Amino acid sequence: MTMRLNTILAVATTFVLAAGVAHAQDDPKRGEKVFENCRACHAVDGRANEVGPGLHGVFGRRAGDRDDFRYSPALKRSGIIWTPQTLDSFIADPQKVVPANRMPYDGLPNARDRADLIMYMLQVFK
Amino acid sequence: MATKMKEVDVVIVGLGWTGGILAKELTEAGLKVVALERGGMRSTANDYSVPQVRDELRYVQRHDLMQNTAKDTLTIRNNPSQEALPMRRLGSFLPGEAVGGAGVHWSGHTWRWTDMEFKVRSLYEQRYGKNYIPADMTIQDWGITYAELEPYYDKFEYMAGVSGKAGNIRGRIQSGGNPFEAPRARDYPLPPLTTVLASHMFSEAAKNHGYHPFPRPSANASRAYTNPDGARFGACQYCGFCARFGCEANAKGSPHITVIPIAMRNPNFELRTHAWVTKVLKDASGKRVTGVSYTNVLNGEEFEQPAAIVLLCAYAINNVHLMLLSDIGQPYDPVSQQGVIGKNYCYQTGAGANLFFEGRNFNPFISAGGTNVSIDDFNLNWDFDRGNHGFVGGYTIGSGFNSALPIGYRPVPRGTPSWGKEWKAATAKWYQTAMNIGSSGSVMANRYNYYDLDPTYRNAFGQPLMRMTFDYTENENKMGRHAAEMVNDIAKSMNPTTFTPASVRTSWSVVPYQSTHNTGGTIMGTNPRNSAVNKYLQSWDCHNLFLIGANVFVHNASYNPTGPVGALAYWTADAIRNRYLKNPGPLVPA
Numbered sequence: 055m056t057m058r059l060n061t062i063l064a065v066a067t068t069f070v071l072a073a074g075v076a077h078a079q080d081d082p083k084r085g086e087k088v089f090e091n092c093r094a095c096h097a098v099d100g101r102a103n104e105v106g107p108g109l110h111g112v113f114g115r116r117a118g119d120r121d122d123f124r125y126s127p128a129l130k131r132s133g134i135i136w137t138p139q140t141l142d143s144f145i146a147d148p149q150k151v152v153p154a155n156r157m158p159y160d161g162l163p164n165a166r167d168r169a170d171l172i173m174y175m176l177q178v179f180k
Numbered sequence: 181m182a183t184k185m186k187e188v189d190v191v192i193v194g195l196g197w198t199g200g201i202l203a204k205e206l207t208e209a210g211l212k213v214v215a216l217e218r219g220g221m222r223s224t225a226n227d228y229s230v231p232q233v234r235d236e237l238r239y240v241q242r243h244d245l246m247q248n249t250a251k252d253t254l255t256i257r258n259n260p261s262q263e264a265l266p267m268r269r270l271g272s273f274l275p276g277e278a279v280g281g282a283g284v285h286w287s288g289h290t291w292r293w294t295d296m297e298f299k300v301r302s303l304y305e306q307r308y309g310k311n312y313i314p315a316d317m318t319i320q321d322w323g324i325t326y327a328e329l330e331p332y333y334d335k336f337e338y339m340a341g342v343s344g345k346a347g348n349i350r351g352r353i354q355s356g357g358n359p360f361e362a363p364r365a366r367d368y369p370l371p372p373l374t375t376v377l378a379s380h381m382f383s384e385a386a387k388n389h390g391y392h393p394f395p396r397p398s399a400n401a402s403r404a405y406t407n408p409d410g411a412r413f414g415a416c417q418y419c420g421f422c423a424r425f426g427c428e429a430n431a432k433g434s435p436h437i438t439v440i441p442i443a444m445r446n447p448n449f450e451l452r453t454h455a456w457v458t459k460v461l462k463d464a465s466g467k468r469v470t471g472v473s474y475t476n477v478l479n480g481e482e483f484e485q486p487a488a489i490v491l492l493c494a495y496a497i498n499n500v501h502l503m504l505l506s507d508i509g510q511p512y513d514p515v516s517q518q519g520v521i522g523k524n525y526c527y528q529t530g531a532g533a534n535l536f537f538e539g540r541n542f543n544p545f546i547s548a549g550g551t552n553v554s555i556d557d558f559n560l561n562w563d564f565d566r567g568n569h570g571f572v573g574g575y576t577i578g579s580g581f582n583s584a585l586p587i588g589y590r591p592v593p594r595g596t597p598s599w600g601k602e603w604k605a606a607t608a609k610w611y612q613t614a615m616n617i618g619s620s621g622s623v624m625a626n627r628y629n630y631y632d633l634d635p636t637y638r639n640a641f642g643q644p645l646m647r648m649t650f651d652y653t654e655n656e657n658k659m660g661r662h663a664a665e666m667v668n669d670i671a672k673s674m675n676p677t678t679f680t681p682a683s684v685r686t687s688w689s690v691v692p693y694q695s696t697h698n699t700g701g702t703i704m705g706t707n708p709r710n711s712a713v714n715k716y717l718q719s720w721d722c723h724n725l726f727l728i729g730a731n732v733f734v735h736n737a738s739y740n741p742t743g744p745v746g747a748l749a750y751w752t753a754d755a756i757r758n759r760y761l762k763n764p765g766p767l768v769p770a
Contacts, residue, residue: 094414
């Protein structure tokens, strides 16, 4: 368990440094506010599947890989590995990046909102 | 032989908006509450998520969320001289079924009805004299005031996530809102939804006529929202699958994402689904109710649920039906005009024009419950002199899309064949280029519009069907002609390529869908001779029985009913918590 956690932390840190999306100045507190856009469907603790899948451990995972959630074929086929970068482009305009995905959300156009959101998600869904 | 269950403090019949609100409020007050819902359990994750929810055939054509007419329906006629026949397929109105009720499949329009309704008789008599109101128009003051309900409207709007723009905050007119609305304590919890091209064009035309357009208030969250109870809403996606569908984004204010889950987490609450209540039980004195009988519709097993308080929170029609089946109160008789149960059934009317603009793209599939713009110049505007036109009541006019579904939405100009190659070409040509201007009008109560038990037809439980006798009267025809004229004036001024003008609906038919806004039957009032319940929706006959829903409306306004239905549910919850429990008995002396 500790091993896995460390690995994930290392992965997350790598993302922060390498991805060019998450920066030290990104504000997870603000990101928590931005996550209000997601909370109606994604559980805050990241564990349970609600209308949307639980997001715990999402970074580093392949899109659509939870066995206990019914994803759209489009998302499963997408081949996306979730990193801060891929999430950033997806969440900016989900239908553009993965046409026919089933998430009922039209996207977050503001780059700062996305950066803060991703910083928050890196902290709570690691 | 029915199985007798353990007595509880409260039994709720029907778990939609009103049942959900009462369940939450009364379990929080420490009462043991059992809710009996005739349909099943439903949730966004299991039932309303994409893609299965975007199924017009299933939900619109086949009424998947609605009452099953094979189990129970109504018989219908236009007037007492006709023989009523059973409505075997839903049409004009769509009572919901299952947890969440009609609160799942409504479009979200949330209006505040004002003293213009609650004091209807006094207002018209004062201004136009006693003879202005026709003798067979059985309207009366409701016995409640807007000022009393204002905090409860506010509570409902904040709970249900209503998006809108205030027009009058504490007497100060707000630009961009409805200048005719009654004063509110504060603005809506959320800003209005984005309007669409059709509503924008209508708005400009209405302004040019000197009218006062404003965005229609609607429980579609214009952005992510957490309500005062902690329930979370997503932002409306303008997906176009709103009315008659559950919301895939948890953006539509609905009981299954707000009040019901809170009640369900409370150990004082128990929900039994597939439980069809057949009768409210009275004690020997007839002055108290003792509980209800119900049938498990999955296996036919019969139960009795004793309770200290019974709350009828089913659909408005079913609440009245249960009163008649349970022989509580005196059934209304239109000949002698004695009795109150079944009295003052009302509906709504309307007239609409279709406008076609070659070369414009309206993108009608982008829509929500609240992408419309309305005017109230012929509704809440008391300066509009009805005396010149000889009618009582009013109508709203509005435009903007609620839905433009692939099967049902096929606007074509008048004269187009209704099938074949030409129709196909026309529907392809005009789908993008059509818009509608609609009016929704009030219906005043009439002596001969009422409910009673059908003498012939019975439901799956062997009980007489509800019989509905209804038609529009000269009052609605006068108003409808005026509405059609105003709609057509606005439409012409917009210079469409062609348009199908609005015309008055002179007689009511149960076949085409019109609106699920059935009101009255157990009306509220100031004394047991003129009403079934007092201002706290408490039965005059049995003080531990409350009837919550549009069945208590004394007449029907042009507005959608859910605003006052929700406000009255909170109002009644308060009356039970703060007054009735301390001293069970009539809250108003008879």
